[in-house]
Amino acid sequence: MFKNLIFDWSGTLVDDMGPVIEATNAVLEKYGIAPYDREGFRRSFRLPYREFYAEVLPGIDLEELEAHFRPAFDGATSLVTVLPHAREKLEWAKSRGLRMFVLTSMDAIAFARQLAEFGMQDFFEETYAGVLDKRELIDQIIETHGLAKDETAFVGDMTHDIETARHGGISSIAVLTGYHHAEVLAEVRPDITVPDLGVLVKMFDKRKADRPVATVGALIHDGAGKILMIRTHKWSDLWGIPGGKIERGESSEDALRREIMEETALDISDIHFVMVQDCINSPEFIRPEHFLLLNYIARSKSHEVTLNDEAEEFQWVTMEEAFSLDLNTATKTLLERIVADKLLP
Numbered sequence: 001m002f003k004n005l006i007f008d009w010s011g012t013l014v015d016d017m018g019p020v021i022e023a024t025n026a027v028l029e030k031y032g033i034a035p036y037d038r039e040g041f042r043r044s045f046r047l048p049y050r051e052f053y054a055e056v057l058p059g060i061d062l063e064e065l066e067a068h069f070r071p072a073f074d075g076a077t078s079l080v081t082v083l084p085h086a087r088e089k090l091e092w093a094k095s096r097g098l099r100m101f102v103l104t105s106m107d108a109i110a111f112a113r114q115l116a117e118f119g120m121q122d123f124f125e126e127t128y129a130g131v132l133d134k135r136e137l138i139d140q141i142i143e144t145h146g147l148a149k150d151e152t153a154f155v156g157d158m159t160h161d162i163e164t165a166r167h168g169g170i171s172s173i174a175v176l177t178g179y180h181h182a183e184v185l186a187e188v189r190p191d192i193t194v195p196d197l198g199v200l201v202k203m204f205d206k207r208k209a210d211r212p213v214a215t216v217g218a219l220i221h222d223g224a225g226k227i228l229m230i231r232t233h234k235w236s237d238l239w240g241i242p243g244g245k246i247e248r249g250e251s252s253e254d255a256l257r258r259e260i261m262e263e264t265a266l267d268i269s270d271i272h273f274v275m276v277q278d279c280i281n282s283p284e285f286i287r288p289e290h291f292l293l294l295n296y297i298a299r300s301k302s303h304e305v306t307l308n309d310e311a312e313e314f315q316w317v318t319m320e321e322a323f324s325l326d327l328n329t330a331t332k333t334l335l336e337r338i339v340a341d342k343l344l345p
């Protein structure tokens with residue numbers, strides 16, 4: 001199941017084909033070229049649009065063409081509308097805590113105006129407009145926002161959108177509500193093709209994946225009264241313990257050793273299970289999740305911690321000092337149990 005969706009704008013969330021065809025025909029008319037009808041335009045138009053114009057108006061400067069296009073687009077009489085199911089899809093995704101972005105070739109000013117007019121600003125963490133070749137920006141977007149590639153999809157209506165997804169190593173979802181016909185899109189083999197965004201909502205809802213996620217975490221001690229606490233943005237910058245998800249086919253103890261090694265570079269021993277905690281949609285976590293937290297206590301002979309990018313800060317403290325930190329709730333519960341059962345050597 002995807003946790004991050006990057007949307008194209010024209011043809012994916014809004015229908016602006018009317019004014020785009022009007023404006024394109026106005027540009028062509030300046031150079032004495034016959035206008036397109038809707039179907040002809042759908043078959044010929046492609047992104048990056050410099051390639052389209054290089055074919056229909058070879059040798060003419062892109063800036064000159066844009067100078068003709070913009071006023072014609074602004075003055076077009078056809079309306080731009082939100083596509084059916086688009087708002088429903090965005091609301092659905094937001095309610096499930098998905099992170100959403102826009103990456104569009106549309107002129108930044110026209111885009112900002114439409115975004116405000118349709119009241120869609122709040123759906124998106126960030127928007128990128130006026131991007132002529134989306135492939136040139138996709139890696140940067142993935143990196144800037146720390147998007148896991150296997151949890152991220154690009155949703156678009158044109159072959160360039162599918163190629164952009166492939167370029168970024170993320171999944172591609174083609175919608176048939178826009179500029180390219182199904183057979184044109186099929187040539188670039190999208191991972192998923194849906195007639196519209198409403199079908200995408202139904203498809204996502206059917207996928208079970210929404211079962212609890214089993215995780216492991218450990219309070220790590222040094223055998224001499226100090227324990228390791230780490231602070232992470234994933235838990236509202238509160239202090240807690242290192243850990244993470246169990247992979248399919250991995251035992252919980254192997255998962256624990258691996259996660260601790262990845263997040264702290266510590267090799268742990270003397271591993272003992274302490275308790276299991278239900279953690280259902282904790283407001284402290286970065287997104288709504290249903291976790292099953294398997295809590296352990298373990299020892300590290302070394303104090304040499306190297307954090308990965310999942311945590312901001314660490315410290316070795318006494319149990320008493322730990323209770324004076326801003327702890328996440330699950331960690332506080334674990335520490336109380338460890339104290340009550342005298343599990344810290």
Ligand SMILES: [Mg+2]
Binds near residue numbers: 008009010011012179
């Ligand atoms: Mg589009």
